[in-house]
Amino acid sequence: MEKQNKAPAVNMKQVEKIITGYKGQKWALIPLAQEIQEKIGYIPPEAIPRIAGSLGLFPSQVQGVVSFYSQLYTHPRGRNIVSVCRGTACHVRGGKSILKLVKQHLGVDEGQTTEDMEYTLETVACLGVCALAPNMMINKDTHGNLNPKKISRIFGRNKKE
Amino acid sequence: MEAITIVLNGVPVSGFPGTSILDLARESGVYIPTLCYDENLVSVGACRLCLVEDERNGALLASCVAPISPGMVIKTNSPRVVEHRKKILKLLLASHPDTCLVCDKGNRCHLRKLAAEMGIGLVEYQKIPQPDVIEELNPFIERDLSKCVMCGKCIRADQELVVEGAIDYMNRGTAVRPATLNDVPLEKSECTFCGTCVAVCPTGAIMEKNRTYTGTAMTTVTTVCPYCGCGCTVLLGIKDGKIIYTRPAPTSPVNRGTLCARGSYGLDFVHSPDRLKSPLIKVDGRFKETTWEEALSVVADRFMQIKKADGADALGVFGASKCTNEENYLLQRFTRSVLGTNNIDNGSRLYNAASRVGLGTTLGYTGTTGSLETLERSSVIFVIGADPEISAPAISFAIKRAVKFKGAQLIVIDPRRTPLTQFAALWLRPRPGTDIALLNGLAKLIIDEKRMDEEYVTRMTDNFAAWAKSLSNYTLARVEDLTGIRVKDLQAAARLLAGAEEGSIVYGNGITQQPESAGAVIAIANLAMLTGNAGRRGGIFALERENNAHGACDMGALPDFLPGYQDLSDVQARKRLEERWHCSLSSRPGLTAMEMIQAAEAGVVKGMFIIGENPMVAFPQPSRVKEALSKLEFIVVADMFLTEMAGLASVVLPAASFAEKEGTFTNFAGIIQRVQKALEPVGISLPDSEIIMRLARASGSPMPFSSLQQVREEIERIVPFYHPAAAAHARTGDPDLSDVDDTMPGNRRLYHGLFPRGFGRFVPVEYTPIIDEKTNGHRFTLMVGSSRYRFGADGRSSRSARLKQFSPGDYLEISAVDAGGLGVNGVSRVKVVSAHGELLTYLKINDSLPRGLLYMPLSYSGGVYELFPAVLSAGTKAPALKTCAVRLERITEDGEAK
Ligand code: SF4
Ligand code: SF4
Ligand code: SF4
Ligand code: FES
């Protein structure tokens, strides 16, 4: 099931404007990428050749740098980030089924964003609150001692089959 | 600089500061294993296999990146080093799928070789194969990145050597790998299939695809690519009489480890089933196979009959810009001394006659003035009417390296976007055919702004005042008006070029195939001299289409020059040759290629000998050429294939390919390079040299050579710049021929930084508008040029299975706006009509074309030259083959034109 996000149309004019501000400054790739992400939410792939052209780099080089940093995204992200823990403690206490449930509720796979741009589903190695396992985080809030009921309560309205 | 001394494995050795430990070790003959190191690439120290130990402090250093420093005591093989190296290699192997036994890289896999060297068995690390082959449709390269060890060589080769930027690292951690933009297959990326990354990959991660023959090469033969005038050195891997792979020679000063798609994947024409295997003779309109004896005696008899009945000038010889120097020399000697005529010309007439005339009148010699190294170190590079990325890739690589890594400023002058324009500091788009106005305008601007190189102009040139005066009406306003280039850009270009520490001008067929071609070349030479960039610093670089265009002309395969550009009218020169050749030479200049065809049409020339050329594709008005040639009483063709041309012949002689013979080719910069035999000729085909010598014997005038070496010795004596000393200087790029007899006329090189005549001459040239038939609704300008995956008249490239598969047919590029206006799209079939002919083809939208301009590649047998008039320019006797006025007609479903 290949779920493609219907991202809201990117305002390329705005991207273009940001890029122009860094013209010819090869070293400025990272600040430029950060600024685009800050203002647009992510780095649209179609911006990569433009960034490259403006800085005098190859598009493949720009992609290399952007894909190197986990904090730079080339896909639009949802308004809320759901991070399900797949650390050891959570794993032994059913973390795997929690992830499966969340997936069912949101109708997306790991790394994907719901069509309405509400949620992006990610996994993390350990949230550092193993005592409450199984855990997940939504934005800055941790949700512990998860069970199917709790999941339903949290995502209730969103259940998709 | 003081040398630094270190102790290497107990022996003191020294090198200059900055030298890496590895380089010094290699110089001293000490072996250190490496994986990510390559002599042509910047070292990154990625694999750490090249570890060595500094005994003073036990530090382990990656020798490929660690520079030598005073007092170092280096051990390359201490137990600690060996242990670490083994560990590293095991780690690499542990993440490498154990499919080695079925891996095609086989014995060329460097990883496997290192494992064997260090005694690490592969079986120890038996793992499940994880094939990760990327679905790729191209017929050239396949990737299985599960075998990638992340040495980064492919990426560095792609970015540092060929400067395409098709691949770079993607992702991080364990997911990292070399990838194209958006991770698409290579054929959808910027990749040009040059094969350079394939050659450097130490594992089977990037490999050549669709090899007809597999296995491990038994021998490797170093020879020269037979396609373009760059003359890249190639290594042919040979097994059982077949070329199983082609690799760039890492040390060649021309290509430095790179090739283009034609060189890497286009040499399989050698094994084409179409190769002619024995002589053919036409009996009742059909070819039948025959023996060499019969074929050659028929040829000799018929030539001698025609000579007796109608005179020697009823014979004509055309050929050989693809053949070796030795073959060209023999051919012109045969033509002049056995046939007795000067009717000899070669295929480069169509694209380099303008250089011979234009550079001849100004500089006094006939070609490129510097080496690729000169070009690469230039601070400003001015490219006009040339698309070297397509027509002469090795030159393009050098230009891009200069821009990317050496800070050169590039000025591109071309109405079309070319792959070079994205590297340009300045891209000017003149209206087609207005180059002379542009060049004159720039020259005037430089003089007016007092930016010329006064000292150079005073000391090295003459006729400056008269020429400068001739520029008076090339005012900025007028030049802007004529060319369509804004004053601001004209000024920027003039200032850049004039301000260059070292400036080079590169031109190609966009200049040499226009109607005023010789004039345009003169204007280029004027500009180069004005800025002091002709020979002493920077230079003029004339691209050549065919591999040995330069050599064929040097050897005198020309109707108006004896070998080495000695004038036919020079009694002394003729006498020297007459004594040597025991004959008397005609002083009457012969006919050029097109003139021979016109003379055939008129019934004046009655017999022709055509070697490796195909006038029925390469000349304007192919159908008229065919009619003209059909009138000949007798045609002999020597070729590898039964081309359209060979089909007309009475006798066809099967010629050996470049891989099946010995000799030399001279590249665009005058470097003479060795061609070495790798294979036996197919069937009973023979090298052209042998064909010509046997024909001379059959004609009753055998030539006194029993080996090519003897031919070479005669060439060295007659053509001064083929003297080994001169050739060596050409190779080093250091043009100093002081130890050669420089009283001989026609030396190609500038010696002592001086012109052969002692000075360069400014020559006024006037811009004349192209008289194009824009009436009659011919409202488009069609431009014709080279294509990446097909070449020249297409005889060879159409018989390369992979090139043909990837780029099967002809097409016409049109801008989206023009296509919209005509109501056609990217799949429409159209009829292209000029005042001289018409053809059918498919449209392809190219948004970078300006409105009104169309582009069509020449190298498909689509007969694009049918559209061009067969008018010869007075100075060069060559037809203009660059642009012509056309109109388009849409073809409807049922094939009706609309
Ligand atoms: S084949 Fe050439 S252009 Fe393509 S990725 Fe390799 S080096 Fe780059
Ligand atoms: S594909 Fe080959 S050359 Fe490129 S990084 Fe991997 S192993 Fe090295
Ligand atoms: S650049 Fe020219 S000589 Fe070199 S490989 Fe390509 S076609 Fe051959
Ligand atoms: S393992 Fe899940 S929070 Fe630590």
Ligand code: FES
């Ligand atoms: S060869 Fe030196 S680090 Fe790879």
